Amino acid sequence: MQRRICLVSLLLVLSGCVEQPPVPRTCASIENDYKALTESPANQRCSDASECQVLSGQCGAALGTCYHALNRNVTQEMLNALGDEYRRLDCVGSGPVCRCPRPPSVECRAGVCTLVL
16 A cells, blocks of 8 residues: 555656655856856847847846846846845855946847947
């Protein structure tokens, strides 16, 4: 009987009927997610400057640079959420890491969103 219960429990877990606990986030996993958003060619691709935007990086959290030139696949809220999570996990040292000048403009150059400094 106990063997049958264990087998049924295993089948429920494998079939997705039983929710698995979330994988704990780490500083490294947040860094990887941030890089995936900001460095992915798919998020930098453009055919016109109107597809590009300047987003504030999370350099204040020691995550990224001052600004990123990205297409509309990525939002400021997405970067902010990763920065907030990074801070909550105490991945950040004390104080801001960078001093950012005014935001630059952005262009679509050779099919890539590019900051114009």
